[in-house]
Amino acid sequence: MKPFRYIWDLIRSNPANSIVLLLLITSLTGWIVYVELNTDGIITGKVVDETGKPVPEARVLVREKTLNLIKPPIVTETNQDGVFVFKDMRIIEFLINAQKEGYEAGEDIRYHLYFKGQHFSLPKPLVLKKVRTP
Amino acid sequence: MSKVSRGRGLLIALFLTPSLLVFTIYRIIPILWNFILSFQRWKLIDTPRFIGFSNYLTLLEDPVFWVSFKNTLVYFFGGTPLAIGAALVLSLLVNKPLSGRNVYRALIFLPYPITPVAIAIIWRWLYDEKVGLINFVLRSLGIVQESIGFLSSLTWALPSVIFTTIWQSLGYYVILLLAGLQTIPNELYEAADIDGASGLRKVQWITLPLLKPSIFLCFIVGIINSFTTFDVIYVMTNGGPGNATEILVTYIYKKAFTFNEIGAASAMTLILFTFLLLITMVSNKLSGGEAGGVHYYE
Amino acid sequence: MNRKILFKLIDHTILILVSILITIPLYWVLKTSLTGENLFNYPPSLIPQDPHIFYFVDVYYWIPFVRFFFNSVFVSVIVVTANLFFNSMAAYALRYSFPGKKLIILFYLSMMMIPFQTTIIPAFLLTRYMGLLNSYLGLAFPLSSTIINIFVFKTAFDAIPGSLFDAAVIDGMKEHSILFRIYLPLAKPAIATNMILTFVWSWNNFIWPLIIISDKEMQTLPLGLSTFLSYFENTSGQLYAFVIMVIAPIILVFFMNQRRFISGIVSGAVKG
Numbered sequence: 001m002k003p004f005r006y007i008w009d010l011i012r013s014n015p016a017n018s019i020v021l022l023l024l025i026t027s028l029t030g031w032i033v034y035v036e037l038n039t040d041g042i043i044t045g046k047v048v049d050e051t052g053k054p055v056p057e058a059r060v061l062v063r064e065k066t067l068n069l070i071k072p073p074i075v076t077e078t079n080q081d082g083v084f085v086f087k088d089m090r091i092i093e094f095l096i097n098a099q100k101e102g103y104e105a106g107e108d109i110r111y112h113l114y115f116k117g118q119h120f121s122l123p124k125p126l127v128l129k130k131v132r133t134p
Numbered sequence: 135m136s137k138v139s140r141g142r143g144l145l146i147a148l149f150l151t152p153s154l155l156v157f158t159i160y161r162i163i164p165i166l167w168n169f170i171l172s173f174q175r176w177k178l179i180d181t182p183r184f185i186g187f188s189n190y191l192t193l194l195e196d197p198v199f200w201v202s203f204k205n206t207l208v209y210f211f212g213g214t215p216l217a218i219g220a221a222l223v224l225s226l227l228v229n230k231p232l233s234g235r236n237v238y239r240a241l242i243f244l245p246y247p248i249t250p251v252a253i254a255i256i257w258r259w260l261y262d263e264k265v266g267l268i269n270f271v272l273r274s275l276g277i278v279q280e281s282i283g284f285l286s287s288l289t290w291a292l293p294s295v296i297f298t299t300i301w302q303s304l305g306y307y308v309i310l311l312l313a314g315l316q317t318i319p320n321e322l323y324e325a326a327d328i329d330g331a332s333g334l335r336k337v338q339w340i341t342l343p344l345l346k347p348s349i350f351l352c353f354i355v356g357i358i359n360s361f362t363t364f365d366v367i368y369v370m371t372n373g374g375p376g377n378a379t380e381i382l383v384t385y386i387y388k389k390a391f392t393f394n395e396i397g398a399a400s401a402m403t404l405i406l407f408t409f410l411l412l413i414t415m416v417s418n419k420l421s422g423g424e425a426g427g428v429h430y431y432e
Numbered sequence: 433m434n435r436k437i438l439f440k441l442i443d444h445t446i447l448i449l450v451s452i453l454i455t456i457p458l459y460w461v462l463k464t465s466l467t468g469e470n471l472f473n474y475p476p477s478l479i480p481q482d483p484h485i486f487y488f489v490d491v492y493y494w495i496p497f498v499r500f501f502f503n504s505v506f507v508s509v510i511v512v513t514a515n516l517f518f519n520s521m522a523a524y525a526l527r528y529s530f531p532g533k534k535l536i537i538l539f540y541l542s543m544m545m546i547p548f549q550t551t552i553i554p555a556f557l558l559t560r561y562m563g564l565l566n567s568y569l570g571l572a573f574p575l576s577s578t579i580i581n582i583f584v585f586k587t588a589f590d591a592i593p594g595s596l597f598d599a600a601v602i603d604g605m606k607e608h609s610i611l612f613r614i615y616l617p618l619a620k621p622a623i624a625t626n627m628i629l630t631f632v633w634s635w636n637n638f639i640w641p642l643i644i645i646s647d648k649e650m651q652t653l654p655l656g657l658s659t660f661l662s663y664f665e666n667t668s669g670q671l672y673a674f675v676i677m678v679i680a681p682i683i684l685v686f687f688m689n690q691r692r693f694i695s696g697i698v699s700g701a702v703k704g
Contacts, residue, residue: 017688020684020687020688024684067494092489092490092493093490112484112486112489113489114485114486114489115489115492116493142528142607143530145525145607146525146528146530149521149522149524149525150521150522150525150526150536152514152517152518152521152522152576152577153518153519153521153522153540153577153582154522154536154539156518156573156574156576156577157539157540157543157577157579159558159573160548160551160555160558160573160574161543161546161551163554163558164551164552164553164554164555164558165546165550165551165554167554167557167558168550168551168553168554171553171554223446224446224447224450227443227446227447228447230443232440232443232444232447235447237451238447238450238451240687240690241450241451241454241455242450242451242454243686243690243693243694244454244455244458244683244686245454245458247632247636247682247683247685247686247693248636248679248682248683249635249636249638249653249654249657249678249679249682250636250638250654251636251638251654251657251658251678252654252657252675252678252679255657255661255671255672255675256457256458256460256461256672256675257457259461259672260457260460265667267456267457267460267476270475270476274475301453301454301457304454306697309694309697309698310697310698313698333439358547361547362547362548362549362550364549364638364639365638365639365654368638368639368642368658369658369661383549386549386552386553387552387639387643390552390553390556391556391643396553399553400553400554403550403551403552403553406550407546407550410545410547410550411545414545
């Protein structure tokens, strides 16, 4: 009936309770604040070749993994600095892959986000290898 | 107490009504209706029709009914004494002034309030043939060579389910027995100390006789629990393999809500209820009426 | 003296073994929900390796977890509130002596001999006639008053001195305000016991939702858990994350109110 009074009684009766409550409240608030600060739905990253030079105008494909299927890809291209940006992404698990003519097809890399719409910059750039011409 | 005036009488009636209503709707009417349903044939889509005792007669010839009846008894006689015995030992131990006994107590009680469906899922996986922890431990200790498929083997399925329910209900029995232990006056032990009785003697001559009501209470609780367990079996095995873990309640559920044989299921419910009532009354008689605690309130 | 130490050692050994037996399954499921270990790979490791929370994230998105959680909480709130009112009112009425009181007490006590499982078929049919299938009210109704808790309140009320009641009557207080302003505030432990016991029962209830809920959106957590198991079998880390999400609130409530919980069980079982 008086929730605050009850919580206060809980804390008084056992100090361990206050630690648990405090942990619960801080982690919950922390999570909410984190989500609010990072929910722009942008997935961004860089494409480079073996030497580390940025690759412009490469096609980058993101395919969302859901429970039992992999959806058709969403595509974008890198700019002059090799940087790509996906906007308005509402996904949690996906495969990402870069392609460009004259380069070998890149491997699918799997990422898992914490929530849909999370701002995410790839920790490692996608690497494309040049096709060797004999 | 004061004499009942008219206004007060109205108030008493008003205050008792909600709870009486709940129990009438969800206990009394169902038991009576169940009695009527057990003489009818009804598939839920047609109109019910009286068919006399034929539901009961079909049941008597139904082998699955007998198997589940037998399993219910095994479930009770196999599980409850073991659980109460273990609980007795544990309650004696945590009643001693050991350091850290509050931690032990808390841990022993812990499984009791946990959702039975969750417990069934956890144990289903612990028993697993390929990745289960139990098989891993047994093999590492060299007790078995081949993994045992606990829940898929006809011999092991029922004992495995019983063990899981013991694991969950142990704390409950310990609570009841501990409460009983608190009622034993300390002077008795002190007197025995003066006489030079050993610890085991004290348990035998003082604790056990005086704890008799609590132990019988545990049995009554055990009877009701083992005749009405549903969640754990439904999730762990759903009565399988074959009918190895089918008990009456799960069979009633299947008959009523999977096959829509309302009449047969009601007949079975009535048998279960009558049997439960009988066995409770008999054990209450055996304990000298001490277990029910009915005498407590006038 | 040495014998005493030996005995103590034996006691502790037994208790520690039992404690391990009880905590290991819970620890194991917690570990797997964070790592996905022991689903496919052998041998198991005792300490979690590379823990992550993605299984919890998946549960959140794969099923309407928030909806299930809300259903469970909402039903529990109805059950707990109804129990507080109905049980305390019944216990208050039983303070008076009136003709037929013994009969009413006998009625309440005999209700304890009718387990809910033996009433499911007609209870389902009744709920269907009342049009309460797939509704919160239908879920909460059978649990909305419980015998044990009526007697928990009765014991607490019996301990309140009658002079207090007489003084309140002389002051001209109405009966309902005597109950809500004087008796209930003096029976706080009984209120707590009521709340905790009924919360646990309502949260864990499985057979009743299984019978009356067919609408996917109306599932409570235990029902959602069993449906989840039938979809994903027992080799997905998500299942065990879901298990943790269902039992965490119960464990939290239990540890915070352990003493009240235990005293509730004791008073219910011994005296009712």
